[in-house]
Amino acid sequence: MRYADVIVDISLEKLDKTYQYAIPDALLAEAVAGAKVKVPFGGGGRMIEGYIIDTSETPVFDPARTKEIASVVQGAVSLERRFIALAYWMKEHFGGTMNEALKTVLPVKQAVREVKKRTLVPVADEARFTEYYNEAVERKFTARVRLLEELRGKSAADYREVLQKLRISAATVEAVCRDGIFAVQEETCYRNTATGVWSDKRPQLNEEQKAAVEAVWQDYKEGKRGTYLLFGVTGSGKTEVYLELIEHVIREGKQAIMLIPEISLTFQTVRRFYERFGERVSVLHSRLSAGERYDQYLRARNGEIDVMIGPRSALFTPFEQLGLIIIDEEQEGAYKSEGTPRYHARETAEYLASLTGASLLLGSATPSLEAYSRTESGQYRLLTLTKRAKAAQMPQVEIVDLREELRAGNRSIFSRKLKEQMKERLAKGEQVMLFLNRRGYAGTVSCRACGEGMKCPHCDISLTFHKGGTLLCHYCGYETKQPKLCPACGSKYIGLFGTGTQKVEEAVLREFPEVSVLRMDADTTKQKGGHDKIIKKFSKGEAQILIGTQMIVKGHDFPRVTLVGIIAADLSLYAGDYRAAERTFCLLAQAAGRAGRDRLPGEVVIQTYQPEHYSITAAAAGDYLAFYQQEMAYRRLLRYPPAAHILAVLVQAEEQETALLGAGRISAALSRMLFPEEKTGTVIGPAPAGLAKANDLYRYIIYIKSSDYERLRQFCRAAAEEKRLTEAAVKCNIQFDFNPFHGY
Numbered sequence: 001m002r003y004a005d006v007i008v009d010i011s012l013e014k015l016d017k018t019y020q021y022a023i024p025d026a027l028l029a030e031a032v033a034g035a036k037v038k039v040p041f042g043g044g045g046r047m048i049e050g051y052i053i054d055t056s057e058t059p060v061f062d063p064a065r066t067k068e069i070a071s072v073v074q075g076a077v078s079l080e081r082r083f084i085a086l087a088y089w090m091k092e093h094f095g096g097t098m099n100e101a102l103k104t105v106l107p108v109k110q111a112v113r114e115v116k117k118r119t120l121v122p123v124a125d126e127a128r129f130t131e132y133y134n135e136a137v138e139r140k141f142t143a144r145v146r147l148l149e150e151l152r153g154k155s156a157a158d159y160r161e162v163l164q165k166l167r168i169s170a171a172t173v174e175a176v177c178r179d180g181i182f183a184v185q186e187e188t189c190y191r192n193t194a195t196g197v198w199s200d201k202r203p204q205l206n207e208e209q210k211a212a213v214e215a216v217w218q219d220y221k222e223g224k225r226g227t228y229l230l231f232g233v234t235g236s237g238k239t240e241v242y243l244e245l246i247e248h249v250i251r252e253g254k255q256a257i258m259l260i261p262e263i264s265l266t267f268q269t270v271r272r273f274y275e276r277f278g279e280r281v282s283v284l285h286s287r288l289s290a291g292e293r294y295d296q297y298l299r300a301r302n303g304e305i306d307v308m309i310g311p312r313s314a315l316f317t318p319f320e321q322l323g324l325i326i327i328d329e330e331q332e333g334a335y336k337s338e339g340t341p342r343y344h345a346r347e348t349a350e351y352l353a354s355l356t357g358a359s360l361l362l363g364s365a366t367p368s369l370e371a372y373s374r375t376e377s378g379q380y381r382l383l384t385l386t387k388r389a390k391a392a393q394m395p396q397v398e399i400v401d402l403r404e405e406l407r408a409g410n411r412s413i414f415s416r417k418l419k420e421q422m423k424e425r426l427a428k429g430e431q432v433m434l435f436l437n438r439r440g441y442a443g444t445v446s447c448r449a450c451g452e453g454m455k456c457p458h459c460d461i462s463l464t465f466h467k468g469g470t471l472l473c474h475y476c477g478y479e480t481k482q483p484k485l486c487p488a489c490g491s492k493y494i495g496l497f498g499t500g501t502q503k504v505e506e507a508v509l510r511e512f513p514e515v516s517v518l519r520m521d522a523d524t525t526k527q528k529g530g531h532d533k534i535i536k537k538f539s540k541g542e543a544q545i546l547i548g549t550q551m552i553v554k555g556h557d558f559p560r561v562t563l564v565g566i567i568a569a570d571l572s573l574y575a576g577d578y579r580a581a582e583r584t585f586c587l588l589a590q591a592a593g594r595a596g597r598d599r600l601p602g603e604v605v606i607q608t609y610q611p612e613h614y615s616i617t618a619a620a621a622g623d624y625l626a627f628y629q630q631e632m633a634y635r636r637l638l639r640y641p642p643a644a645h646i647l648a649v650l651v652q653a654e655e656q657e658t659a660l661l662g663a664g665r666i667s668a669a670l671s672r673m674l675f676p677e678e679k680t681g682t683v684i685g686p687a688p689a690g691l692a693k694a695n696d697l698y699r700y701i702i703y704i705k706s707s708d709y710e711r712l713r714q715f716c717r718a719a720a721e722e723k724r725l726t727e728a729a730v731k732c733n734i735q736f737d738f739n740p741f742h743g744y
């Protein structure tokens with residue numbers, strides 16, 4: 001007998017509440033996850049409708065008294081059904097429970113609706129804004145100036161928050177609104193105040209862009225749906241292709257979802273969509289409350305919008321007739337969820353597209369190995385843009401060997417070449433970006449006498465040094481003073497190692513004391529809007545040098561930047577996971593793309609201790625294919641994704657012994673599952689995770705490799721079963737990650 005878990009009310013707080021029914025033989029084929037069914041409910045045998053969210057062979061109580069499903073409701077596939085089916089697929093594909101998957105996929109419906117918020121949104125264009133701002137400065141309208149500075153570059157701000165934070169009166173805000181700079185919206189933000197008429201302002205597409213649009217649209221018209229990879233350097237006009245295709249889709253009465261990594265979700269990007277589609281666009285981003293998010297989903301459901309832009313979760317926008325899904329910068333790690341289920345937006349979008357009859361378009365300047373290899377196998381279709389859309393040239397790139405610098409007696413963090421170039425560019429009044437290829441912000445502290453490093457007692461990772469002498473754990477937030485003497489050996493030679501953005505800044509100021517410098521890192525952007533503020537300042541030319549980490553290389557256009565210096569290109573190669581080379585290549589390619597975006601020719605200096613590493617040489621040459629071939633060979637050799645699949649099983653427990661024992665049991669059970677002839681499957685570990693302890697939990701990791709994804713799903717189910725049934729493993733927390741993106 002098969003049984004079905006049926007949910008009779010889809011609202012978030014009721015998702016846990018399911019009722020089990022038996023599936024009569026006649027309905028076995030139709031009664032699957034996602035199906036809408038009629039079931040007898042309560043004592044009187046009243047018939048109500050519900051959805052099957054899962055099926056199994058295990059009854060939860062007396063099978064003789066379990067009621068049967070009365071019928072499966074026929075008819076159109078409802079939205080709920082689609083999302084339940086999607087959740088089921090996600091749970092099967094990425095692990096976790098049905099409940100976790102449903103919570104990811106269904107928008108949060110809140111029991112109590114929030115009071116409607118008032119939102120300030122910009123309505124003037126940038127030129128008008130600047131003019132108005134300058135006038136306010138001149139006339140010393142200080143409250144007005146504060147307000148303008150606060151809102152500059154933002155696509156929206158909470159009305160009350162702004163008033164409170166800036167201590168300005170409602171009258172000031174009203175005056176600025178009357179002057180047509182901002183508008184107040186009573187409802188949810190991001191409605192465009194424009195008329196909703198489509199703008200005709202658009203460039204004439206070049207031949208390559210036209211061919212890309214045509215390729216997708218021709219298939220679409222013929223009823224063919226597929227996945228396409230739009231491969232084109234930054235600035236080659238990918239966004240224009242997206243806009244054009246979305247317009248086609250909307251004209252057919254369909255809707256589109258466009259995913260962007262949160263960090264690239266800038267006002268400039270969103271504005272291009274508003275300009276094109278007016279108020280039929282909505283944006284989801286992390287600053288929206290759950291209620292606001294739900295409102296946006298509701299608007300989509302009610303047919304008030306045609307385009308949803310946002311990060312990963314925008315995928316779950318309930319459009320009635322989805323025609324197109326676009327994933328920009330598809331190689332980004334942000335598309336892989338770090339919660340359970342650890343789904344990848346690319347894979348999930350592919351499945352969603354198949355459920356809804358939509359096409360999927362991926363875009364990238366440096367495609368993931370996954371996506372590019374699928375164009376080779378014919379699973380995806382490759383569309384290429386080979387040149388920048390505007391006349392700008394690609395920058396000239398030079399690699400500097402830091403070992404040579406040391407040999408020549410140069411101990412500065414700047415090579416002679418970079419220093420000389422900086423001097424030259426600064427003298428001409430041009431701008432320079434210095435890129436530190438590493439997350440985090442400062443160096444780690446260790447003892448030169450005994451080698452002991454200062455680590456977080458909860459997380460077992462190195463603490464990082466912050467100005468003023470505090471040491472901070474970037475994982476859990478643990479904070480302590482830097483000790484004067486080494487806690488292990490008592491030596492006083494304990495100090496700072498490594499290079500952080502602060503140290504780069506200090507070095508710049510030593511070399512060029514007269515130059516103004518901006519620094520962008522986790523520290524200077526902690527405040528809300530800090531990131532935008534720095535970008536604005538730099539683009540207005542208020543500083544000549546911008547120093548930063550990953551954050552500075554994404555999506556910004558600075559026409560006066562003619563030199564990009566990469567301080568230590570190999571730093572991200574030490575990250576210790578199989579994607580390190582890919583990440584390094586992407587970062588370098590992106591950073592190099594920042595130079596010479598406009599008419600001024602650009603130059604890039606890459607400093608490195610490994611000048612021969614292919615991720616560095618290929619990035620310098622702007623040669624994606626060279627990188628791809630080398631990296632693919634490496635992945636094949638070691639059977640890393642996409643050459644094979646990996647399942648990571650993370651086992652955590654409060655007691656180290658419990659975690660180790662539980663992980664050992666699970667690993668042993670999985671090893672027993674391997675067929676003797678199964679040459680392509682391996683079980684590795686358990687080993688302490690790279691982060692051996694976090695939030696006071698001990699962490700062990702087991703990796704299973706196989707070329708067969710289905711096989712990994714069997715391992716996943718077996719591990720979950722072992723955890724449920726084995727005493728040693730019951731007390732452990734266990735999480736699954738298919739083809740992990742982030743290290744453990």
Ligand code: ADP
Pocket residue numbers: 203204205206209232233234235236237238239240241389390
């Ligand atoms: P990508 O998304 O690949 O980085 P964009 O679509 O943002 O590229 O295009 C880069 C710049 O070139 C933008 O300013 C855009 O308006 C402009 N552009 C794109 N296509 C054309 C075209 N066919 N003619 C003129 N300008 C274009």
Ligand code: ZN
Pocket residue numbers: 447448449450451452486487488489490491
């Ligand atoms: Zn010591």
Ligand code: ZN
Pocket residue numbers: 456457458459460473474475476477478695
């Ligand atoms: Zn910690």
